[in-house]
Amino acid sequence: MKRSLRFLTIVACSVVLGCEREVAGPERVLGPGPLELQVATPNADDGALLLAVSGGPVDSVTLSEFEVTALEVAAGDYRVLIHGGSIARVWVRDRGTRSAYVASVAQAVSRSTYERRAIAGYAVIITAGR
Amino acid sequence: MTQGVVINCPGIMVATVTSSSAGPLTGVQVFISEPGPGGGLWLATTDASGRFTFQQDGRYSVGIAPQNVPPGCTQPPSQIVTLVQQGLVQVDIPLTCGAAAQNMDHVDFTADAAARDLLGAVTLSDAQRAYLDRHGNHDGSYDLGDLLAFLDRTHAKLAPGLLGAMPRSKERAP
Numbered sequence: 001m002k003r004s005l006r007f008l009t010i011v012a013c014s015v016v017l018g019c020e021r022e023v024a025g026p027e028r029v030l031g032p033g034p035l036e037l038q039v040a041t042p043n044a045d046d047g048a049l050l051l052a053v054s055g056g057p058v059d060s061v062t063l064s065e066f067e068v069t070a071l072e073v074a075a076g077d078y079r080v081l082i083h084g085g086s087i088a089r090v091w092v093r094d095r096g097t098r099s100a101y102v103a104s105v106a107q108a109v110s111r112s113t114y115e116r117r118a119i120a121g122y123a124v125i126i127t128a129g130r
Numbered sequence: 131m132t133q134g135v136v137i138n139c140p141g142i143m144v145a146t147v148t149s150s151s152a153g154p155l156t157g158v159q160v161f162i163s164e165p166g167p168g169g170g171l172w173l174a175t176t177d178a179s180g181r182f183t184f185q186q187d188g189r190y191s192v193g194i195a196p197q198n199v200p201p202g203c204t205q206p207p208s209q210i211v212t213l214v215q216q217g218l219v220q221v222d223i224p225l226t227c228g229a230a231a232q233n234m235d236h237v238d239f240t241a242d243a244a245a246r247d248l249l250g251a252v253t254l255s256d257a258q259r260a261y262l263d264r265h266g267n268h269d270g271s272y273d274l275g276d277l278l279a280f281l282d283r284t285h286a287k288l289a290p291g292l293l294g295a296m297p298r299s300k301e302r303a304p
Contacts, residue, residue, distance in 0.1 A: 048278045050248070069288045071249035079249040081274075083281065083288055107274040114267040114275035 030095035034062070034129035037103050039086040042121035047111035051080040051088065051124060055101035059091045079106070095128040102126075141213030142185040145192060145221035147176045149203060151228045154180025159198045160223065162190045187213050192221060196256055203227035205255035241286035248277050 039049055053070075054077045061070040061078075066085030072078050080103075082088050092101070105122035109115060147158045155176060162172040162184055174182040184190075193208030203225040211219055243253040244262065254262075259272035265283065266276025281288070 048274050050274050067288045069245055069249075071246060071251060073250035081245060081249060081277075081288065083278070109267070109273070109275035109278055111278075114279045116267065116269065116273055116275055 030128060032059075032091070032093050033095045034089040034091050035095060035098055035101060036127045036129045037080070037088045037090060038125045038127070039082070039105060040123040040125060041086055041108070043108070043110075043117065045111040046086065046117075047109050047114065048084070049082045049086065049105060049122075050107035051082070051103050052106045053078040053080055053090060053101065053103045056097055057093060059093065062089050062091065063087060089129060098126060098128050139216045140185050140187045141215060141217040141219065142183060143190075143192075143211055143213055143219045143221055144181060144183050145174075145176075145223060146179075146181050147194070147223045147225065148180055149200070149225050149227045155200060155225065156180060158194065158200065160192060160194055162192050164188060164190060185213075187215060189213075192223070194223065194225075196252060199255065200225065200227065204257045241281060241284065242289050244277050244280055245288050248272070248274060 037051065037053065039046075039051070041049075056076050058070070058072070058078055061068055061080055063082070063085065066087070067083035068080065068085075068088045069083075070078050070080040070088075070090075078090075080088050080090070090101075092098075103124035103126055105119045105124060108117045108119055108122060110117060143162075145160065147155045147160065149155050156178050158176045158180075160174050160176065160182060162174060164170045172184065174184060176182050189210065189212045191208045192211050194205060196205050199205045204227075206223055206225055209221060209223070211221055213219060239254055239258050247254040247259070254272070259276075262276040262280055263270065263272050266279035267273070269275070280286070
């Protein structure tokens, strides 16, 4: 009985230590792939959005539902233009570096009047895509 | 035996800046740049006869930066000039000014040029930006609303994806 208890204790400790090693280990490398930029907007009729994205290299920008185009204005500093939607996908070399990327809305305009809107209520959420 | 003497004379460019309404223009600053990263950049100013000369072999882009275009005139497109030894190249840089500029300021730009300009590259002239604003949200400057109005009006599509990077050394012409 004592022997069984000692065995179980060793197994339990191994499992716990194993979990701890998993948590404390190096950041997982996710490899190349997309980061999703989702714009949180206070308005329902944005006609177009201009985003500023920085933090690292971007290989390409895609989106199937809307028109999206971008330009690298300085090293690692991009402007992304979304026409008719609020989501863009930027392709990066390592999705594990997602936290290094930051994005903000630089301009937003009304679909019907083309007037520029105050950007205070806008935010961009970056998530690692699949 | 007579030995020949070889004189290496670099190619020379004689350029003239003229206005459609006022003839030769004095004191206009023109840039001469070598393409590619790290390429040289020269600035020349036209003399009393609207001319300047430049002498050095090579391939150059010659033009006038938006901020140096005289008021009321449209920015002319840059020209590619190749200078070779002992060659003489005459370059005419005509500016359309006055009423004619107002009438033609809307031509010769694409949706991609309009988008690139908004994204940070300099691909439109001041007159073209003013035209887009006049036909857009009319708030005094070219912005996203003006581009959206242009896309709606012309049914043009944006080039998808990454349009590339601005040249590091010359993203803004002098």
